[in-house]
Amino acid sequence: MSKPATRAYSRHTTAALVLLGNLIREARTTSRLTAGELAERAGISRDLLRRVERGDPGCSIGVVFEVATLLGVPLMEADPGHLALRLQHSMEKRALLPRAVHAARGKVKDDF
Amino acid sequence: MSKPATRAYSRHTTAALVLLGNLIREARTTSRLTAGELAERAGISRDLLRRVERGDPGCSIGVVFEVATLLGVPLMEADPGHLALRLQHSMEKRALLPRAVHAARGKVKDDF
DNA sequence: TATGAATGCATCATAAACAAGCCATTTTGA
DNA sequence: TCAAAATGGCTTGTTTATGATGCATTCATA
Numbered sequence: 324m325s326k327p328a329t330r331a332y333s334r335h336t337t338a339a340l341v342l343l344g345n346l347i348r349e350a351r352t353t354s355r356l357t358a359g360e361l362a363e364r365a366g367i368s369r370d371l372l373r374r375v376e377r378g379d380p381g382c383s384i385g386v387v388f389e390v391a392t393l394l395g396v397p398l399m400e401a402d403p404g405h406l407a408l409r410l411q412h413s414m415e416k417r418a419l420l421p422r423a424v425h426a427a428r429g430k431v432k433d434d435f
Numbered sequence: 436m437s438k439p440a441t442r443a444y445s446r447h448t449t450a451a452l453v454l455l456g457n458l459i460r461e462a463r464t465t466s467r468l469t470a471g472e473l474a475e476r477a478g479i480s481r482d483l484l485r486r487v488e489r490g491d492p493g494c495s496i497g498v499v500f501e502v503a504t505l506l507g508v509p510l511m512e513a514d515p516g517h518l519a520l521r522l523q524h525s526m527e528k529r530a531l532l533p534r535a536v537h538a539a540r541g542k543v544k545d546d547f
Numbered sequence: 548t549a550t551g552a553a554t555g556c557a558t559c560a561t562a563a564a565c566a567a568g569c570c571a572t573t574t575t576g577a
Numbered sequence: 578t579c580a581a582a583a584t585g586g587c588t589t590g591t592t593t594a595t596g597a598t599g600c601a602t603t604c605a606t607a
Contacts, residue, residue: 336500339510345525380497388448398451413457535574
């Protein structure tokens with residue numbers, strides 16, 4: 324009984340997922356690692372790695388990011404090494420932002 | 436008995452997750468959307484959105500990416516709009532790559 | 548400064564991810 | 578070519594994420 328995907332994903336989301344999966348697989352083959360080898364290093368099953376490389380939306384984001392990290396596939400950062408810096412800035416910025424948002428009565432940014 | 440994260444994540448992975456969560460929350464507050472409103476639009480519970488904004492590694496990557504997409508938070512693409520193009524290139528490239536990797540006997544890219 | 552609203556955080560039931568194992572098929576390199 | 582190895586794709590049982598609910602706390606704004 325294959326689950327009938329109770330959740331819907333936008334085209335953009337699907338594209339991002341599949342792209343990330345492709346990048347991971349490319350990086351793995353470039354590194355000459357078998358699926359079994361990489362799965363073992365990542366501490367996951369070979370089956371799960373297969374889903375990751377496919378861009379399965381149901382995979383845990385932590386697992387996907389960890390595999391990408393193991394292979395050196397860039398995640399959020401535009402230039403490598405800037406992730407930590409961006410995170411720091413983000414944390415500082417957050418301290419300044421309002422902690423709660425009350426329902427907007429006027430116009431809401433709705434153009435998406 | 437909540438088992439405390441049987442899985443281990445690297446520092447880099449955690450940073451990327453928290454950063455993405457922060458970006459999502461910043462985008463939400465900037466758009467003046469409450470957690471309940473955004474959760475409803477994303478088709479998820481408010482509780483899950485909270486975990487997403489926290490950078491919980493256990494969240495489905497599809498859910499996280501979908502929320503980010505709803506808010507316009509860039510995912511893989513350096514410049515917006517290039518995701519589809521990158522995906523296309525990736526798919527073409529994949530057709531040329533070897534489909535199986537046999538265990539390397541020589542030296543393996545192991546420097547990570 | 549009130550006060551209605553938003554958020555944080557528990558708990559519990561349920562749906563879904565995940566691991567393990569197995570076999571068929573494809574691929575690589577000798 | 579051919580045999581060993583890698584991959585694809587199931588299935589089953591266990592672990593875990595998720596939704597629903599409720600409540601305490603904090604916040605925004607009138």
